[in-house]
Amino acid sequence: MAGAQAERYQRIFSTIRDVPAGCVASYGQIAEIAGIPRGARQVGTALRSLPQGHDVPWHRILHSAGTIAFPQGSRAFREQKKRLEAEGVPVLAGRVDMRKYRWQPDLDELLWKPGPAWDER
DNA sequence: CTGATGACTATAG
DNA sequence: CCTATAGCCATCA
Structure with missing residues (x-):
């Protein structure tokens, strides 16, 4: 099987895939x-390593303050903003209102599938 | 192994 | 709101 770090990446990507469209989450979250x-x-390191053709909704991940991690005007910045607004998440001055759009998974959602947070069981 | 790097974050001024 | 600083920790050269 995969090494410990590959497994860690998998958990990260899996978690990000759980963030629904129209919502965002912070790196720390x-x-x-x-x-x-x-x-x-x-x-951030894991996302940087993403290959092309992945299905990870990376654009829903922001700094804890709700700002986009890329420099304003950069290609990545524009792409992220575009994707967010395409799913109804407004980006003003490079920032998303976390109070309104922050993803808040409920217990059921976390228990839905095997979660690392519960591996001790 | 060592030191630099970075899609981070909390805190202070 | 902004910048500076200090922790943080996997990766990379």
């Missing part, structure tokens, strides 16, 4: 749900 405390940077 994804890390925490994926069972990686203080792993915000690692979420």
Whole structure:
């Protein structure tokens, strides 16, 4: 099977795939749900390694303050903003209103499938 | 192994 | 709101 780090990446991507369209999450939030405390940077690292053709909704991941991680005007920035607005998430001054669009998974959703946060069981 | 890097974050001024 | 700083930790050269 895969090494520990590959498995960690899988948990990160899996968690991100759980973020529904029209919602967003922060890097730290994804890390925490994926069972990686203080792993915000690692979420960014994992996303950076994504190959082409992946199905991970990377555009729904933002800084904890709701800002897009890329420099304003950069290609990635425009792409992310475009994708977010395409699914109804407004981006003003490079920022999303986290109070309104932050994804808040409920218990059922977390239990839906095997979650790393519950691996101890 | 060592040091630099970065799609992070919280805090302080 | 902004910049600066200090933690953070997997990756990479």
